Amino acid sequence: MKIPKSILKKLNERKESDSFRSLFIASNGIDFYSNDYLGIAKLKGPDEGLDGSTGSRLISGNSTLAEQVEREAADFFNYPSATLFNSGYAANTGLLSCLPQRGDTIIYDELCHASIRDGIQLSKADAFKFRHNDAKHLEERLKIAKGEVYVIVEGVYSMDGDEAHLALISMLCEDYGAYLIVDEAHSGGVYGGKGEGLVDCSDDDDLFGAIVFAKIITFGKAFGSHGALVLGSEELKDYLINFSRPFIYTTALPPSSIARIRFAMNAVSSAEKERLKLKENILYFRQVAEEKKVTLLDSTSPIQGVIIPTNAAVKAKAEHLLEKGFLVKAILSPTVPKGQERIRICLHSYNTQKEIAALIDAMI
Numbered sequence: 001m002k003i004p005k006s007i008l009k010k011l012n013e014r015k016e017s018d019s020f021r022s023l024f025i026a027s028n029g030i031d032f033y034s035n036d037y038l039g040i041a042k043l044k045g046p047d048e049g050l051d052g053s054t055g056s057r058l059i060s061g062n063s064t065l066a067e068q069v070e071r072e073a074a075d076f077f078n079y080p081s082a083t084l085f086n087s088g089y090a091a092n093t094g095l096l097s098c099l100p101q102r103g104d105t106i107i108y109d110e111l112c113h114a115s116i117r118d119g120i121q122l123s124k125a126d127a128f129k130f131r132h133n134d135a136k137h138l139e140e141r142l143k144i145a146k147g148e149v150y151v152i153v154e155g156v157y158s159m160d161g162d163e164a165h166l167a168l169i170s171m172l173c174e175d176y177g178a179y180l181i182v183d184e185a186h187s188g189g190v191y192g193g194k195g196e197g198l199v200d201c202s203d204d205d206d207l208f209g210a211i212v213f214a215k216i217i218t219f220g221k222a223f224g225s226h227g228a229l230v231l232g233s234e235e236l237k238d239y240l241i242n243f244s245r246p247f248i249y250t251t252a253l254p255p256s257s258i259a260r261i262r263f264a265m266n267a268v269s270s271a272e273k274e275r276l277k278l279k280e281n282i283l284y285f286r287q288v289a290e291e292k293k294v295t296l297l298d299s300t301s302p303i304q305g306v307i308i309p310t311n312a313a314v315k316a317k318a319e320h321l322l323e324k325g326f327l328v329k330a331i332l333s334p335t336v337p338k339g340q341e342r343i344r345i346c347l348h349s350y351n352t353q354k355e356i357a358a359l360i361d362a363m364i
Contacts (some may be wrong), residue, residue, distance in 0.1 A: 001084075021332075026322075026327050029322065031327050031350075032326055032328045034327075035219065035221040035342070035346060036221075037222040037348055038190070039224070040223055042206070045263040046262075048254075051255060052256075055294050056250060057252045061251060065255050065258050066255075066258050070229075072190075074264050075230050075233075076195060076232065077229070077322070079215065079232060080234050081234045081236065082237075083229065083230045084231065085168070085228045086227060086228075086257070087218070087228055088218030088228040089199055091115075091119050091120060091229065091246075092183065092216060093210070094247050095216070096120050096122070096150075098216075100122040103126075103146065103150075104146075104150065105149045106126070107197075108127065108152040109154065110130065110207075111157050113154065113158050113159075132157075133162070135172060138169065138172055142174060142176040145178070149178040150177070152183070153166070153180075153181075153183070154185065154187075155187030155188070156184075156191075161304055162299050162300075163187070164182070165201065179214075179333055180212050180213055182198075182214075182215050183215075183218075184215055185217070186303060188218065188223070189223050189268045190275065194268070195269060195271065199212055199215060215230075219228045219264060222260070223265070225261050225264040226257055227257055231232045257336070274349035275349070278302060278348065278349040282302060282333065285304060286300075302347045302348070303345075305331075307340060308343060308344050309339045310339075311333060311339070314341045315332070317363075322364070324362045327357075328345055329344050
């Protein structure tokens, strides 16, 4: 079959730079790479023989179940409304492509992930990044921003594993009248009394309402499911239903997926022991790594990183660890900057201390 030369050129460039991606299925090994931080994906969910989807929610795909789960999710996450999307990617692109208008300003942390960046590119607003977790640089951007201003951060950053400085950022947003959007893809389920997310860990009640204008929860991480939510005001929900193209023009999640989301929220809300065990495993991992003189990125989340510069070197290390029975992922440039290639380790509540210690020994 004939293939455009430009496509072949780009594929060859990826191969020559050791950044070519391919799919694989791991048959055996200890899980240090999945986002299933609490083991919820391993739990058997509802088996109700539910039918598939038939269309977008604005045509035939809406259901009593979908609306019930949205209300339950709004209560769970302490927001007036929740809007279901088919994935975290769809939620971010759906929100950011339609919310900021021409003449408005988007200011985003430079380490925000791809779906946020793609949503921003689809927007007609002006957009500027600020240095990662740098409140001073954010304020410099806020001082010159025009129109309505939207500040976008992640609760826990997916590649470095560190947390957003939400207390400082929220105060700046309040001072400058900016609307704060927090993507809690990797913090939802793990943080908060019931897994509500990092926002709920703050002692500052003012984080709710006007300051955190919208919050994104992805069910494909700690909730062990699929789909996502945009949480916010009732007016924001109405706006998304009317103007968010990924919501309007996408076939709705099937009832079986929505039932799984309900199951996952209930499982996460009662997973106190798993959250505590996960925290213990994070502390143990970092303690043993320090003892073994393995240098880690600064993270107290389940996402831990070991920098191994160059794609070739980090791929070789990942293959070595796989041969030793450890499932980890090499994160290559251009996903991360050149020189910041890394082994990305995801810790879970079900990892044992013996497994963790053995992984660190294999890293040396």
